[in-house]
Amino acid sequence: MDFTLRKIRGDDRDAIIAIDAIHSGDHKPDYWHDRLRTFLKKSSKQQIILGYVAVLEGEVVGYILAEGRAWEFGSPLCGWIFAIGVNPDCGRKGVGLALCQEVCRKFKSLGVNTVRTMVRRDDIDVLSFFRASGFRAGPFIELELEI
Amino acid sequence: MRCAIPYGGQSYKVALRLFLWIQFEIGACISKLEHMVKLNKSTRFGLYSVLELGRNPEAILSVKEIAEKYAISEHHVAKVLQQLARAGLVRSIRGLKGGFQIAKPCQQITMMDVIEVFEPAHRNDGCLLVDLDESCDFHGSCAIGNVFDEIQQQAVATLKSISITTLIAPKKLT
Numbered sequence: 001m002d003f004t005l006r007k008i009r010g011d012d013r014d015a016i017i018a019i020d021a022i023h024s025g026d027h028k029p030d031y032w033h034d035r036l037r038t039f040l041k042k043s044s045k046q047q048i049i050l051g052y053v054a055v056l057e058g059e060v061v062g063y064i065l066a067e068g069r070a071w072e073f074g075s076p077l078c079g080w081i082f083a084i085g086v087n088p089d090c091g092r093k094g095v096g097l098a099l100c101q102e103v104c105r106k107f108k109s110l111g112v113n114t115v116r117t118m119v120r121r122d123d124i125d126v127l128s129f130f131r132a133s134g135f136r137a138g139p140f141i142e143l144e145l146e147i
Numbered sequence: 148m149r150c151a152i153p154y155g156g157q158s159y160k161v162a163l164r165l166f167l168w169i170q171f172e173i174g175a176c177i178s179k180l181e182h183m184v185k186l187n188k189s190t191r192f193g194l195y196s197v198l199e200l201g202r203n204p205e206a207i208l209s210v211k212e213i214a215e216k217y218a219i220s221e222h223h224v225a226k227v228l229q230q231l232a233r234a235g236l237v238r239s240i241r242g243l244k245g246g247f248q249i250a251k252p253c254q255q256i257t258m259m260d261v262i263e264v265f266e267p268a269h270r271n272d273g274c275l276l277v278d279l280d281e282s283c284d285f286h287g288s289c290a291i292g293n294v295f296d297e298i299q300q301q302a303v304a305t306l307k308s309i310s311i312t313t314l315i316a317p318k319k320l321t
Contacts, residue, residue, distance in 0.1 A: 097318060097320075100320055101320050101321070104320040104321045105321060108321055115320075121300060121301070121304040122304070124304070124307050124308055127304060127307075127308035128257075128307075128308045128309070128310060128313070131308045131309050131310075131313050131317075132254075132310065132312065132313045132317060132318055133317070133318050133320055134317045134318060134319065134320055137305070
């Protein structure tokens with residue numbers, strides 16, 4: 001499949017909202033408008049903010065958003081992939097892998113040697129994707145409490 | 148029901164009973180936990196066989212070839228392969244150059260698919276505290292059972308997400 005990768009732009013917003021809505025079942029423009037603002041403005045030198053999209057025939061078919069975070073939960077600087085999505089019509093064609101590779105390459109060039117993400121336990125497709133890409137259980141256990 | 152510890156025990160008596168119960172039961176819990184982690188021999192041989200056949204999906208391998216490679220019992224591997232064939236994970240090919248071949252693309256076979264063929268299914272929603280044929284009225288409200296449920300869910304999600312392809316050749320991101 002002949003797609004290209006490029007940095008995220010303001011006019012990618014609607015496509016990202018649409019792809020996310022397909023996967024999550026929720027259309028949440030307010031969240032994305034707010035969340036993407038960080039990725040669209042020029043970040044400071046200390047911040048590592050990475051956002052890429054995959055484009056096929058002029059259309060955004062996938063996105064990835066990641067950032068470097070230091071000392072959260074006591075962890076030294078590491079990269080976090082906190083959102084990734086691919087249009088299902090382009091699924092299993094290497095789009096997600098290419099986006100992940102791009103982010104990892106960029107993180108590595110910036111001196112970040114560990115990348116983390118979090119996936120729902122019942123989301124076997126996404127879990128399998130990260131597993132197949134070499135991700136393994138990390139040193140943290142996520143805990144939650146219903147209040 | 149012997150295994151269940153319902154929530155809400157506040158009094159000293161209940162706490163003492165809980166303490167004594169833990170002393171008594173902890174050995175059994177550990178042995179069952181070990182059982183959970185340590186898979187039976189057929190499962191291990193099943194994983195070896197699928198892995199070996201998955202490395203070269205076109206190849207037809209004999210029982211002897213697989214058994215020799217892992218230095219394991221030929222008789223046991225033969226039985227395991229028959230079970231895998233019944234489960235549709237491998238295909239048995241008759242004839243002079245017969246043997247076994249992987250029956251599906253390896254990215255469609257997960258570790259859990261293989262494990263499920265050999266590990267007995269729990270009747271009690273997989274609670275590791277009770278025997279396979281036991282039932283438990285306190286399922287979902289048992290403090291100790293809930294901890295083991297948590298571990299079990301994590302283990303199942305992990306095993307379901309790792310395909311044979313991932314085991315053979317995980318992709319490199321950098």
